[in-house]
Amino acid sequence: MNRTLYTVLFHLGLPIIALRLWLRSRKAPAYAQRIGERFALGLPAMQRGGIWVHAVSVGESIAAAPMIRALLARYPQLPITITCMTPTGSERIRSMFANEPRIQHCYLPYDFPWAASRFLNHIRPKLGVIMETELWPNHIHQCAKRGIPTVLANARLSQRSARGYGRFARLTRPMLAEMNLFAVQTEAEAQRFLELGARPECxxxxxxxxxxxxxxxxxxxxxxxxxxxxxxxxxxxxIAASTHVGEDEVVLSAHRQLLAAHPDALLILVPRHPERFNSVFELCQQQGFATVRRSAAEPVTASTSVLLGDTMGELLFLYALADVAFVGGSLVPNGGHNLLEPAALAKPILSGTHVFNFLEIAALLRNASALEEVTDAASLSIAVQRLFDQPELARTMADAGLGVMKANQGALQRLLEGIGRLM
Structure with missing residues (x-):
């Protein structure tokens, strides 16, 4: 399949796109808003000639934040346009950069040639930076036609994804050849990009x-x-952070077991997606836990057993409130979430075994004895209790996590140097 056939199929899929938006809006009403932006219609007024950064959702937005702040400092005369695809990502971007007048934001239009063209004509960037793995053939081609360099920052590519891209070589090989820099996380991933058609010098x-x-x-x-x-x-x-469907029941069961040994223990439960805030709150109440919603600004009292983290942009703060951190999306086969946020806050880290989105990072933390993996409510409860009962162990794990962070820093500087050469 080449880019022409891909574009035809994308247009034929418009009814499916509309249905998907409608279905999502039933759970998260924000999906029914700003639909025009997804087709490059009614885009907000923007300064032109800056840097465009695309971060698909919340995780990529958080990862991109240090880079964006560094770009603001390095290029004080340029605006930065940040795009994403989800309402949660949009809300996180706005909360992180609410006081920065040079940051402008909208949804990235779908990958139609005419929408990509209209979007790029609207902002006329000097450079495009795409976070991690969000590759859109028509957007990249439209950038190449205009001589706009494109960067894949913090790039990662699993074996499974590489096989998927390889099946559509006539589409992906020209796309990768049009890009100007792949700032890749590991040697293995660099080799996969090269095999798929990225230019070696890039x-x-x-x-x-x-x-x-x-x-x-x-x-x-x-x-x-x-x-x-x-x-x-x-x-x-x-804290049990970024939990997904099927994990909240496990976490609450672990908390109930933990209360037998520590009756005053407090759980901070943070569902990953806002559309689940109400249902998880109801679940906590149904199971008999005295629960307070963070969004209600009610105080935590001696009788409170669960604090529901149902606000946006506060995850780091909620991590900072805890003594032990469990990172969700890992008890179910979702692939896990960012393990380095609690590590940076010097928290001992627990997770499930499904961490295939963060294999290298999980291995580094595990090998440094900074991460313990659990499989069910019983093992989670035992692990949390052990860390409560053995503060020396908790401190050792926390220090090990910080050590891993410090030993692997420097990627941002190397990325900025690569961007600087293209600018």
Whole structure:
């Protein structure tokens, strides 16, 4: 399949796209808003001639934040347009850069040639930076036609994804050949991009910029003050972050078992997707847990057993409130989420075994004894209790995680140098 056939099929799939948006909007009404932007219609007024950064959703937006802040500092005369595909990603982008006038934002239009053309004519970027694996043939081709260099930043490509791209070589090989820089996380992934058609002079191994995450000291101070205000400084607190369907029941079962040994334990439960906030709150209540919603701004009291993290843009702060961190999306075959956020906050880390989206990072943390993997409610409860009961072990794991972070930093600087050569 070449790009022409791909484009024809994409147009034929318009009814499916519309149906998918409608189905998603039933659970998350934000999907029914700003639909014009997804077709490059009614785009907000924007400054032209800057840098375009695409981060598909929340995880990529968080990973891109240090790079974007560095670009703002390096190119003080340029605006930066950040695009994404999801309402949660949009909300996170707006919350992270609310006070930065040079940041402008909209959804990335779907990969129709005419929509990509209209979008690029609207913002006329000097450079496009795409985070991780979000490759759109028509957007990349339209950039190449205009002489706009494109960068795949923090690039990763699993064996499974490489096989998928390989099946459509007539589409993917020309697309990869049109790109100007692949800042790849590992040597193995660099080799996969080369085999699929990336030009050798454009592929460089930089490592993962997720290791370059820095924590604002003010956030840590705010977390300490919050625990003092809630009078939880002496209570054991753990967080289950970015949970998916099927995990909340496991986490709550583990918490119930934990309460037998630590009756005053507090669980901070943070579902990954906002459309699940209400159902998870109802689940907590149905199971008899005294639950407070973060969005309600109600205080955590001595009787509170679960704090539901149902706000956006606060995950790092909620991690900072906890003594032990479990990272979700890993008890179910979703692939896991960013393990380096709790590592950067010096928290001992737990996860399930389904971490195929973060295999290298999980291996580094596991080999450093900074990560323990669990499989069910019983093993999760035992692991959390062990870390509560053995603060020396918790501190050792936390220090090991910080050590892994520091040992692997520098990817951001290498990425910025590559971008600088293209600019």
């Amino acid at each position: 592929v460089t191994v930089t490592g993962s910029i997720k290791f370059d995450l820095t924590i604002d000291p003010a956030l840590l101070q705010r977390a300490v003050a919050q625990r003092e205000q809630w009078q939880t400084t002496q209570r054991p607190v753990w």
